[in-house]
Amino acid sequence: MTDRFDADRTILALGALAHENRLALFRLLVQAGADGMAAGAIADALDIPNSSLSFHLAHLTRAGLIRQTRQSRSLIYSADYAAMNGLVGYLTENCCGGAACLPDMTCEPVHETSISRQRA
Amino acid sequence: MTDRFDADRTILALGALAHENRLALFRLLVQAGADGMAAGAIADALDIPNSSLSFHLAHLTRAGLIRQTRQSRSLIYSADYAAMNGLVGYLTENCCGGAACLPDMTCEPVHETSISRQRA
DNA sequence: ATGGTAGTTCGACAATACTGGAAATATCAT
DNA sequence: ATGATATTTCCAGTATTGTCGAACTACCAT
Numbered sequence: 001m002t003d004r005f006d007a008d009r010t011i012l013a014l015g016a017l018a019h020e021n022r023l024a025l026f027r028l029l030v031q032a033g034a035d036g037m038a039a040g041a042i043a044d045a046l047d048i049p050n051s052s053l054s055f056h057l058a059h060l061t062r063a064g065l066i067r068q069t070r071q072s073r074s075l076i077y078s079a080d081y082a083a084m085n086g087l088v089g090y091l092t093e094n095c096c097g098g099a100a101c102l103p104d105m106t107c108e109p110v111h112e113t114s115i116s117r118q119r120a
Numbered sequence: 121m122t123d124r125f126d127a128d129r130t131i132l133a134l135g136a137l138a139h140e141n142r143l144a145l146f147r148l149l150v151q152a153g154a155d156g157m158a159a160g161a162i163a164d165a166l167d168i169p170n171s172s173l174s175f176h177l178a179h180l181t182r183a184g185l186i187r188q189t190r191q192s193r194s195l196i197y198s199a200d201y202a203a204m205n206g207l208v209g210y211l212t213e214n215c216c217g218g219a220a221c222l223p224d225m226t227c228e229p230v231h232e233t234s235i236s237r238q239r240a
Numbered sequence: 241a242t243g244g245t246a247g248t249t250c251g252a253c254a255a256t257a258c259t260g261g262a263a264a265t266a267t268c269a270t
Numbered sequence: 271a272t273g274a275t276a277t278t279t280c281c282a283g284t285a286t287t288g289t290c291g292a293a294c295t296a297c298c299a300t
Contacts, residue, residue, distance in 0.1 A: 007140070007143060007144070010143065011137075011138055011139065011140060011143055014134050014135075014137045014138035014143070015134075015135075015138035015139075017131075017134045017138075017211075018131055018134035018135035018137075018138045019131065019135075019287090019288085020127070020131060021288095023127060023130065023131055023134070024127070027214065030214060030215055031214050038246085038247095039246070039247060039248095040245095040246065040247080043247095049289080049290055049291085050246090050247070050248085050290090051247090051248075051249080051250095051289080051290055051291075051292090052288080052289060052290060053247090054247065054248050054249080055248095055249095055287095055288075055289080055290095056288095057247095057248095058248085059287095070296095070297090072246095072297070072298070073245060073246050073247085073296080073297050073298065074245095074246065074247085075246075075247065075248095081215070084211065084212075084215065087211070088208055088211060088212060091137075091204065091207075091208060092204070092208060092227060094147065094150060094151050095150055095201070095204065095227040107212060107215040139257090139258090141258095158276080158277095159276070159277060159278090160275090160276060160277080163277095169259075169260055169261085170260085170276090170277070170278085171259080171260055171261075171262090171277090171278075171279080171280095172258075172259055172260065173277090174277065174278050174279080175257095175258075175259080175260095175278095175279095176258095177277095177278095178278085179257095190266095190267090192267070192268070192276095193266080193267050193268060193275060193276050193277085194267095194275095194276065194277085195276075195277065195278090
């Protein structure tokens with residue numbers, strides 16, 4: 001389930017997150033939960049030109065950090081929680097002299113409807 | 121203690137780790153523990169030309185992920201565990217609909233002498 | 241079919257990052 | 271001082287990344 005992260009994939013994921021717009025974008029999607037957000041809504045929220053956003057979305061997708069689904073005219077993007085868990089897992093692996101210092105963290109997405117929507 | 125990570129610092133740290141040589145380098149130092157390693161020893165272990173290694177060491181240092189101390193002719197580098205904890209903290213912040221899913225992880229360095237040195 | 245909306249791809253340019261040899265600096269021993 | 275060792279800085283070339291307007295594609299409604 002927690003798909004295994006090797007060095008290459010980790011580098012890909014880190015590189016994807018190592019950018020102002022993409023980090024903000026990823027965090028936005030993490031907070032958006034399982035329902036995700038349409039590209040247009042993201043562009044509005046982050047105030048990024050359409051084509052630039054598309055570039056960053058593709059980048060994060062390539063890195064396996066977000067997923068895309070279509071819903072009529074809109075493309076909905078959502079964070080891949082397993083990927084985030086895998087990334088953190090790889091980073092904290094072997095961090096305390098071999099002792100597993102991190103108790104197998106697993107973050108899971110939340111549905112918008114289950115958090116009494118407080119966004120505008 | 122766990123110095124606060126904002127977006128800018130996180131991007132700096134992610135960018136620093138998002139490279140084959142630097143990720144390997146950082147992991148090497150994490151495993152080396154509190155005693156760290158001399159630049160030369162790192163160059164040997166990773167088989168990177170001297171000047172390139174220096175470039176990457178400077179990059180990781182700039183990002184606050186490793187620290188430098190001198191010991192006679194050698195410059196000893198060691199992982200900054202607080203930085204790693206801060207980075208992971210920032211990434212997992214707000215990951216489960218606001219619930220703190222990660223029990224305040226804090227990895228701490230280990231001394232070489234305390235792990236019955238098994239390296240060559 | 242026509243037209244409008246949602247997003248992506250293309251292209252060209254600017255900026256930044258990586259690499260490694262050669263020269264420079266710092267430290268130590270004699 | 272001289273020489274050896276440890277490491278960094280400089281430099282120039284190459285490669286990768288980011289930006290955004292304009293043209294394109296996909297989908298939906300009528």
